[in-house]
Amino acid sequence: MLVDSHCHLDFPDFAEERDQIIERAHEAGVKLMVTICTRVRKFEQIKEIAEAYDSVYCSVGTHPHQAGEETDVTTEELVEIAKHPKVVAIGEAGLDYFYDNASPEDQEKVLRTHIAAARETQLPLVIHSRDADEDMMRILEEEMKAGSFPALLHCFSSGKELAMKGLELGLYVSFSGILTFKRSTELREIAAELPMDRLLVETDAPYL
Template sequence: MLVDSHCHLDFPDFAEERATIVARALAAGIGRMVTISTRVRRFQQILEIAETFNEVYCSVGTHPHNAAEELDVTADELVRLSSHPKVVAIGEAGLDYFYDKAPRDAQAQGFRTHIAAARRTGLPLVIHSRDADDDMAAILEDETGKGAFPFILHCFSSGRRLAEVGVALGGYVSFSGILTFKNSAELRDIAADVPRGRLLVETDAPYLAPIPYRGKRNEPAYVANTAKVLAETIGVSETEIADITTGNFFRLFTKMPRPDMAAG
């Protein structure tokens, strides 16, 4: 079994055929999917999707692009919303200096609010970081000094130092379809050095479809393609990479019921 630790099933790209997309993922051996929140004010839409499908769970949080719109979201609110049985993570939150769609101080403020919620709940924080390696590392080190919290560096495409800092602080590193791209040799080198006990795979669907689907709409079933390349990168079989990444997933996402414990 594989797990898609990060997708966006609420996005319009899937609106007309969400059930078909989920069914295709299940047929491909993807036993769990986490659909990730980008706006707390739209959380009910995410939750409804998670409640519709046994194998789909969700997070609650504000993407850095939307940080300025939701600075009124408090750690208390995140903690309260995360009490729902289907909510297994906080985020995604973090820093995005590539698009800079929100002021950087707003991004940092929102990120620290989400860290506080992750620390209080014990739920993993799904971290978005793009072109912000130094500030991200500094915040992670500062906040971990106040008290550890579980986290995942999602859709990792940053530099080696951030991966090393994340692992040193107890975090996990998740790779998306970017890992399969021909020009991603440096990223594969980083992935090869991440401890096997900290590796995860994801799609970030509908974005970043892996080879051979690059340029098309991504979907959870395609996480198998990324897992295949990750297996080749670290020198294990596809069965082994499924065991490694799925085991890591359940170790990090502690609230997620394992298939033999879940209805359906």
């Protein structure tokens, strides 16, 4: 059985054929899916999708692109929402300095809020990190010292140092189709060094 641990079934492009998408997923051997939240304030839409399909679960969180919109979201709010039986993860949250959609300060504040929620619930934190290796390592180290939490470096495209730091801190690392790009030689070398029990693969879902 395959599990799609990171999809976005709430995206408008999928609204008119969501039933068919999920049916195609099942036919392809994907029996469970986790639809990922990018805005806590829109969690109701995510929840409705997860509740409508037995095979669909979800997360709750704020994507770093939307961090500036949701700096007021509290750890307590995330923990309360995460009590829903279909919520299996916190996030995705993190740092993205490639795009200038939110300030680094807002992104860090929101990320630390989500880490606190992951620590309290012990649900895995789905971490988005792009062009922010140094700050991400600093934050993860500081927060892990305050108390451990489960987490995944999602769709990894960063440097080796962050991958190794993630392993040192007990995190998982996942790779997507980026791994197959011609220019991704360094990324493939990083993946080859990781122990299999800490490595996940995310495919570009063909059923979409």
